[in-house]
Every structure is written in structure tokens, then in C-alpha cells.
Amino acid sequence: TPAGTRASFLKPVVCGCSYFDxxxxxxxxxxxxxxxxxxNRVQDYIQSKIVYYLMNIxxxxxxxxxxxxxxSEYNLVGKIGGDSGLSPRGKQFSQxxxxxxxxxxxxxxxVWTSQLKRTIQTAESLGVLYEQWKIxxxxxA
Incomplete structure (x- = not known):
């Protein structure tokens, strides 16, 4: 019978549960x-890398x-790099x-930003939390 077949199939599964801890x-x-x-019980480098991978898929x-x-203010004078703030046009862009x-x-x-003023000012206009990343x-610059 279908019910008997199902029960005999599940019997080893049910019985085995108490065997494995x-x-x-x-x-x-x-x-x-x-x-x-x-x-549970992740103990070494390879296991932790696998956990990291699975949690970030x-x-x-x-x-x-x-x-x-x-x-930025430096963009206005043709300067590349540095740590200047936003120009008025940059503030308009952020809005x-x-x-x-x-x-x-x-x-x-x-939201992720660098640690430079112009990126932080751009992110601050969004009105949400943001993280600064040195990388x-x-x-x-």
C-alpha cells in the first residue's frame, strides 16, 4: 500500500535521528x-572560509x-587628488x-564611501547611514 511504503521508507530516517548527535x-x-x-563548531581556516563564502552568496x-x-573645489582649479570639499555644483549634484x-x-x-571629504559630503546629503572604507x-590622493 502507498501508506505502508511511505512508512517503511521513513522508518530508518526516524530511527536514525537519535543515533546522530x-x-x-x-x-x-x-x-x-x-x-x-x-x-556549529566551525574550527579551522577552511571551514571558516566556506562559512564566509556561503553567507555572502x-x-x-x-x-x-x-x-x-x-x-570638488579642486576640480574647479584642475587639481587631481587631494581632500577638498564639494563645490556649489557638487552640492547641487548631491541633492x-x-x-x-x-x-x-x-x-x-x-552606502559606502572613501574617507575623503567630497565623498562623505556626497553621502551625507542622502540622509542615510554610510560606512567609510579606507580601501x-x-x-x-
């Missing part, structure tokens, strides 16, 4: 395609916006960027 095993359980993770579509800072971002209705927006600074 997952607390002693190293594992990562990915729930709902990355909505939640359960990580994005299988659902998402949009990434890349934007340069607004025009236009704010309007654009608001129109997108982005939930949980993440995003210009080389030899």
Missing part, C-alpha cells in the same frame, strides 16, 4: 536560501548603484542624487 559535528545550515544560517536579484562624488535615491524607494540602502580612497 549534531552538536559534535561541524556544519552550516542554510535556511530559506540564505535568510537564516545555523553554524546572493542568489536573489539585487541592484547595485555606483556613483562618483560631486564636483539631485538624494532625489534620485528617494524615487527608487530602496529598502535597507547600504576606497584614491591612490596617492
Amino acid at each position: 549534531s552538536r559534535d559535528l561541524s556544519f552550516i545550515k542554510v535556511i530559506n536560501v540564505g535568510q537564516r544560517f545555523l553554524v 546572493h542568489v536573489q536579484p539585487r541592484t547595485i548603484y555606483l556613483c562618483r562624488h560631486g564636483e 539631485a542624487l538624494k532625489k534620485f535615491i528617494e524615487e527608487q524607494e530602496i529598502v535597507d540602502l547600504k 576606497l580612497n584614491e591612490i596617492d
Whole structure:
């Protein structure tokens, strides 16, 4: 019978549950395609790299916006690099960027900037939290 076949198929699974104790095993359980993770007894470099990789996979579509800072005071005099603030036109650009971002209705927006004034001023106009990353600074700026 179908019910008997199903029961005989599931019997080893049910009986085996008490035999295995997952607390002693190293594992990562990915729930709902990355909505939640359960990580247990990760102990070495390779295991931690695998956990990092799995936790940073994005299988659902998402949009990434890349934007340069607004025009800087140094841009006005033809100077490249340095750490000047935004020019009036750069401030106008940052307000236009704010309007654009608001129109997108982005939930949980993440903004990253370099540590330079002009990028921080551009991000501040958005009115959201932002992170400064040294690695995003210009080389030899």
C-alpha cells in the first residue's frame, strides 16, 4: 500500500535521528536560501572560509548603484587628488542624487564611501547611514 511504503521508507530516517548527535559535528545550515544560517563548531581556516563564502552568496536579484562624488573645489582649479570639499555644483549634484535615491524607494540602502571629504559630503546629503572604507580612497590622493 502507498501508506505502508511511505512508512517503511521513513522508518530508518526516524530511527536514525537519535543515533546522530549534531552538536559534535561541524556544519552550516542554510535556511530559506540564505535568510537564516545555523553554524556549529566551525574550527579551522577552511571551514571558516566556506562559512564566509556561503553567507555572502546572493542568489536573489539585487541592484547595485555606483556613483562618483560631486564636483570638488579642486576640480574647479584642475587639481587631481587631494581632500577638498564639494563645490556649489557638487552640492547641487548631491541633492539631485538624494532625489534620485528617494524615487527608487530602496529598502535597507547600504552606502559606502572613501574617507575623503567630497565623498562623505556626497553621502551625507542622502540622509542615510554610510560606512567609510579606507580601501576606497584614491591612490596617492
